[in-house]
Amino acid sequence: MNLLRKILFPFAILYGLITSIRNFFFDKGILKSTSFDIPVIAVGNLSVGGTGKTPQIEYLIRLLSDKYRIATLSRGYKRKSEGFVLASSTSNAEILGDEPFQFYQKFPNIQVAVDANRRNGITQLLSHNEKPQVVLLDDAYQHRKVKAGFYILLSSYDDLYADDCMLPTGNLRESRSGANRANVVIVTKCPKDLSDAAQEEIRQKLKLTCSQQIYFTFIDYDDFIYGKEAKIAVNEIKNESKLLLAGIAKPTPFFDYLKNEKDECLTFPDHHHFSDSDLDLIQDKAKNKKIITTEKDYVRLKHSQLVSQLYYLPIKSTFINHQQNFDATILEYVKLNLES
Numbered sequence: 001m002n003l004l005r006k007i008l009f010p011f012a013i014l015y016g017l018i019t020s021i022r023n024f025f026f027d028k029g030i031l032k033s034t035s036f037d038i039p040v041i042a043v044g045n046l047s048v049g050g051t052g053k054t055p056q057i058e059y060l061i062r063l064l065s066d067k068y069r070i071a072t073l074s075r076g077y078k079r080k081s082e083g084f085v086l087a088s089s090t091s092n093a094e095i096l097g098d099e100p101f102q103f104y105q106k107f108p109n110i111q112v113a114v115d116a117n118r119r120n121g122i123t124q125l126l127s128h129n130e131k132p133q134v135v136l137l138d139d140a141y142q143h144r145k146v147k148a149g150f151y152i153l154l155s156s157y158d159d160l161y162a163d164d165c166m167l168p169t170g171n172l173r174e175s176r177s178g179a180n181r182a183n184v185v186i187v188t189k190c191p192k193d194l195s196d197a198a199q200e201e202i203r204q205k206l207k208l209t210c211s212q213q214i215y216f217t218f219i220d221y222d223d224f225i226y227g228k229e230a231k232i233a234v235n236e237i238k239n240e241s242k243l244l245l246a247g248i249a250k251p252t253p254f255f256d257y258l259k260n261e262k263d264e265c266l267t268f269p270d271h272h273h274f275s276d277s278d279l280d281l282i283q284d285k286a287k288n289k290k291i292i293t294t295e296k297d298y299v300r301l302k303h304s305q306l307v308s309q310l311y312y313l314p315i316k317s318t319f320i321n322h323q324q325n326f327d328a329t330i331l332e333y334v335k336l337n338l339e340s
Contacts, residue, residue, distance in 0.1 A: 005168060005169045005170070006169065008168040008169055009169045011168055011169075012165060012166040012167060012168060012169035012170065013166070015166050015167055015168070016166040016174075016175050019166075019173070019174040019175065019178075020174075020175055020177075022144070023144070023174065023178065026144040031144070031145075032145070033144055033145060033146065033147035034119050034145060034146055034147065035146075035147045035149075036122055036126070036135070036146075038126070038132070038133060038134065038135065038337070038338070039133070039134045039135070039149055039150070039333060039334045039337040039338060040122065040134075040135045040137060040146065040148040040149050040150070041060065041134070041135070041136050041137065041148060041149070041150045041151075041152065041330070041333075041334075042137040042140045042141055042143070042146075042148035042150070042151050042152065043056050043057055043060070043136065043137065043138060043139070043140070043141075043152045043154065044137075044138075044139050044140055044141025044142065044151075044152075044153065044154070045139075045141060045153060045154045045155060045161075045173075046141070046153065046155070046161040046164075046172050046173055046174060046176065046178055046179060047155070047156075047159065047161055047164055047170075047171040047172050047173065048167070048171050048173060049156075049159070049171055049249045049250065050156075050248060050249030050250045050270070051154040051155060051156045051159075051188055051189075052154055052156070052188035052189055052217070052219065052317060053099075053138060053139055053154060054099050054102065054138075054296065055219065055315055055316050055317035056152065056154060056186065056188070056217075056317050057072060057103070057136055057138050058103070058106070058107075058316065058317070059316065059317045060136055060330065061103070061107050061110060061136070063327055063330060063331070064134055064330070064331075064334065065107060065109060065110055067331075068132075068133040068134045068334065068338075069110075069111075069130065069131075069132045069133045069134070070107075070110040070111070070132060070133070070134050070135075070136065071110060071111035071112070071113060071125050071132035071134070071135050071136070072100065072103050072110065072111070072112050072113070072135075072136045072138055073113050073114070073115065073118060073121045073122060073125065073135055073136070073137055073138065073140075074096075074097060074099060074100045074103075074112075074113075074114050074137075074138040074139065075097070075114065075115075075116050075118075075138075075139060075140075076096055076097035076100055076114030076115075076116070077097050077099075077139075077271055078097060078098075078271045078273065079093075079094065079095060079096055079097040079114060080094045080095065081094075081095045081096075081114075083115065084113065084114070084115040084117075084120060084121055084124045085113065085114050085115070086111065086112070086113045086124075086125075086128075087100065087101070087103075087104040087111070087112040087113065087114075091104060092303075093299045093300045094273070096112065096114050097114060097271070098271060098296050098297070098299050098300050099138065099296060100112050100113075100114050100138070101299050102295060102296055102299050105299060111125065111128075111130075111132055113125055117145075118137060118140055118143045118145065118146045119145050119146050122135055122146065133334075133338060134334055134338075141153060141178070141181075142173055142174060142178075149333065149337055150183050150184075150330075150333050151181050151182045151183050151184070152182065152183070152184045152185075152186060153179055153181075153182035153184070153185045153186070154185075154186050154188050155185065155186075155187055155188070155206075156187075156188055156189045156250075157187050157188065157189050157190040157191070157194075157202075157216075158189065159171070160187070160202065160205065160206065161176055161179060161206075162176060162205050162206050162207070163205075164176075179206070179208070180209065182212060183211075183212065183213070183329075183333075184212070184213045184214070184215065184326070184329065185206060185208060185212060185213070185214045185215075186214075186215045186216070186217055187202055187214065187215070187216045187217070188217050188218075188219075188317065189217075189218065189219055189253070190216045190217060190218045190320060191218065192218045192320070194216055194218075194320055199216055199320075202214075202216075213325070213326075213329065215319055215320075215322060215323075215325075215326050216319070216320045216321070217317045217318060217319050217320065218317075218318055218320060219253060219315050219316075219317065219318075220315065220316050220317070220318040221234070221257055221313060221314075221315055222234070222313060222314040222315070222316075223235075225237065225292055225311040225312065225313050226311060226312055226313075226314070227307075227310060227311040227312075228302065228307050228308075228310070232311065234258070234313070237258075237290065237292070238258065238260060239260055240262075240289075240290065241260075241262040241263060241289055242258075242262075242263055242289050242290045242291070242292055243263070243264050243265075243266060243282070243285055243286040243289055243290070243291045243292070244258055244259055244263055244264070244265045244266070244292055244293075245265075245266045245268075245282060245291055245292070245293040245297060246265075246266075246267055246268070246293060246294050246297060247267070247268035247269060247270060247271065247272035247274075247293075247294075247296075247297045247300075248270055248294055248296060248297070249270040251265075251267055251294075254294055254313070257313075258292060258313065264285060266281075266282060266285060268297075272297075272300075273300065274300060274301060274304065279301075279304050279305055279306060282306060283305065283306060286306075286309060288309070289309070290309055290311055291306055291309050291310045291311065292311045292312070292313060293310065293311070293312050293313075294312060294313065294315075295312045295313070295314050295315070297312070298310065298311075298312035
């Protein structure tokens, strides 16, 4: 913890008090939460920063979209539009935000919407003729104006909420007790070989209730990188000199997976909108080498001057164990709440 964060500790106490009072008012019904008569699954975290929400939402889409009409609803962080927007053929990352646009590009059979007001967003989705049967709320754990039917809380293996403090001293958006709202806790970005003993140690540290389930996942990288017109096996380019580019919260694992001693790594802030000067800088550093970026960054760069040498590496969330139990839990929740 750096000195500035220590100095700001009194503000962390104040922030924690404010969020605790807010949660108390929602828990007691003093502030209104709206429920909907369709299954609503909220995915989020207690902390700021990357915990792997996007690959987890994509996992749920793959699990459910063959069986049900699915809609994702996101805030659309850093988008240049306002209010409710339903993705269409005229949409782009500036209109939707990078992550929702990524959903729209990858899963054309679902509805993708953005609205900072999740209550209004769900209401708008349900007003359409082809209304969804299931809504997946992206990064909505603290959006208490909607009462989701099922909450999935994510926490990174190397940054567990049990070890963190409130903003601005730490990275928590609300106190650790907020984890009690979760039906399922997923510890993300684990080592692939995380032992049963290590899993049990984390389980004890998080102090979950007897009704809560916990799972452990790791980031699984694709075997190929993808460009506008080609795909190349990762093992063919690992030793090649290239530029690695990332504008995500925690880019180190991405860099570590691909880089060799000849590579240059270029980092931008999370959800960064690339300016013309940024593009010139990237092109100057890359020369004629391949530029490999994340899938989230690719959706913002694919129409730029870099496209001829630009590739992205997809990722997905993979369960270390008990995947079938998780799938069954989600499918059972959706089935029961569609029938009720």
